[in-house]
Amino acid sequence: MPFFRELTDEEWERVSRLLPELRPRPASRGRPLANTRAVLNGALWVIVHGATWASMPRRYPPYQTCHRRFMAWRDTGVFQNVFETLYGEDCTALHREMGARIRAPIPAPSGVANTKPPASAI
Incomplete structure (x- = not known):
């Protein structure tokens, strides 16, 4: 698992284009x-x-706010793309850890089995 730090300017440039544009609210x-x-x-x-x-x-x-946007990004697959762009191979470990803590099914990155347990295991 990678050590966490704030995104660098270079990392932000790589992932900012992956995030959907939000329309500004009227003043x-x-x-x-x-x-x-x-x-x-x-x-x-x-x-x-x-x-x-x-x-x-x-x-x-x-x-x-962070949770609401995270859920929207997760549900549309944006967060998976951000993981893959930022962490490459470590993306799989982060994906499994996230899946273990979140009850809703998470689309697995290519080559990774789905992390949601079968209904009989709940």
């Missing part, structure tokens, strides 16, 4: 959107440390 509605790089760093911190979302350090956006 008169709600809070401004959280910085996508900070959200991604927060989500990676949770995954790598095996921590709960609520225990995220305060340097990241609110954990609810």
Whole structure:
């Protein structure tokens, strides 16, 4: 498992194009959107440390924001692409660890068996 650190500028350049573009909100509605790089760093911190979302350090956006975007990225396969781009071979270990902590099925990277246990094992 890789040691966690904030994304470097070079890493951010590689993965920023993988993340969907968010439409800005009108100035008169709600809070401004959280910085996508900070959200991604927060989500990676949770995954790598095996921590709960609520225990995220305060340097990241609110954990609810990070969790909501992570779930959207996970469900659409974006997070898998980010894993593969950032971690290469270590992506498999991170994927298994994430699958062990999340109850919903996660699409496995190519060559990796699905991490969701059979219904009879629950």
